Amino acid sequence: MFQLYKKRNFNDLIGDTFNFFKVHGKNYFANYIAINGGVLLVLIVLLYFFIKIFYDGLFTNGLPNSGNGFESYFLQNIELFIGYGIGAFILILILTLINSLYPIAYLKLVERNEETNTTNIWKYIKSKIGKSLVFFLLSLVILFPITIIIGFLCFALVFILIGIPLILIVIPALFTCISFTYYNYITTNEGYFDSLSKGYKLFTKKPWPLIGSTMIIYFIVNTVVSFISFIPYFIGIFGVMFNIETEGIENQQETISFMIIMFGITFILSISLNYLLQNIISINQGIMYYSMIDETEKTSNISEIDLIGSNEE
Template sequence: MFQLYKNRNFNEIIGDTFNFFKIHGKNYFANYLAINGGILLVLIVLLYFFMKVFYDGLFANGTINNNLIIENYFEENLTLFIGYGIGAFVLILILTLISHLYPIAYLKLIEKNEETNTKNLWNFIQSKLGKSIVFFLLTGITMLPICIALLFLCMLLFFIIVGIPLLMLVFPAMLICLSFAYYNYISTNDGYFTSISKGYKLFIKKPWPLIGSTMIIYMIVNTVVTVISFIPYFAGIFSLLFNIETQKTENLPESFTFIMVMVALTFILSISLNYLLQNIIFVNQGIMYYTRIDETENTSKLSEIDLIGSNEE
């Protein structure tokens, strides 16, 4: 059984993030795909057909269409593109809401020593969808303008040396504060502004281990997503370069078509991996949240009592 309430330092926060997936990873992602897999699949199919329609507008018989043909094509299929765009936006919105609630639901069931099955997870997610929408709407109205202003200021300072480290600190700090506020808002009966205040207080007590672990986890996840998703893209580029180098100009149209297919595959892989692996970031934020709650409310002793008699996995 994974212990949520625990006093952790920098190394333990990162270590316990991966220990969580070592213990619960198979069940966690199996339930995630059971809940989100259908929506993600529909989104991928929708994006595939969007890329196919876009490709048909740019090329004909392996050659690039002229500007007039491309313009006429997009005008004739404007309704189709708008439909794809609206459909993709709705699916991304639903998928994003559920994906943000899912790790909170999973950790909450662990906290309550309840079975982490699809039914219990979905029941929790359904009960908190309204609160999640309220949180994001209020954040967009109140906190988002402040965050944008701070990031803009950091970008202005980016041209002097102080702006670079400042940007690297401000972004994870804002992410952590909002994540803590979101966890608190969904997990408790606290109001929005109470949760924002509590999120800040939990962060500011010991910010450096939180910032450091967040940056490390982000770097790991983004590196994995980038490397894996760009493999098809580089395969297409190498194919084109090989045909140019060997002067096989008759194969260039096929190579260019192959590149476009690989670009589409890269795009789809990137989206899929982002939704799957962002769970590592969300769980990392959750572990930090429970760590800070333990430090302020001293709940680890109660957690240890609950764990008596449980089997270590």
């Protein structure tokens, strides 16, 4: 059994993130695919056909289309492009909403010592969809402008060098504060502004380990996503170079076709991995949240009592 309420230092925050997946990883991702897999698959299929239609617009009778030719093709199929765009937007919203609630639901069931099955997870998610929508709408008005202003100031300071270390500190700090606010708002009965205040207070209790943990987990996840996603892209690049050297430019259409297919695979793979592996970042934020709750409310002793008689998985 994984213990959520526990005092953790910097190393523990990172180590326990991966320990969580050692204990719950198989069950976690199996339930994630069961809940989110269908929507993600539909999105991938939609993106595949969108890329295919876009590719068809670039070539007419096997030849590259001129700028005017592609513009004419786009105008003739504008309803199709708009339909795909609206469909993709709706699916991305659904995926983002469920993606943000899934790790919270799973950790809540772990906290309650309830069975982490698809039924219980989905039941919790459905009960919190309304609160999640309210949070995102309020944050769009309150947190989003503040984040944009702070981000702009940091990027502006890049020109005098001090902005570079500021970005590395401020962005993870903002991300963690918002994550703590969201976790608290969803898992408690506190209001938005109370959760915002609590999220900030939890963060400032031990900011540097939290910032460091967020940076490292984010770096690991994005490195893995980038490395795996760009494999088809580099295959496409080397394939194009090989075809040009061996066959010349006569088979230009075939070469470009292969390149576009590889680009499409890269794009789809990147989206799929991002949704899947963002769970690692979200779980890391959840573990930090429960650790900071323990720092303020001393709940680890209660958790240890609850674990008496339980066997570690």
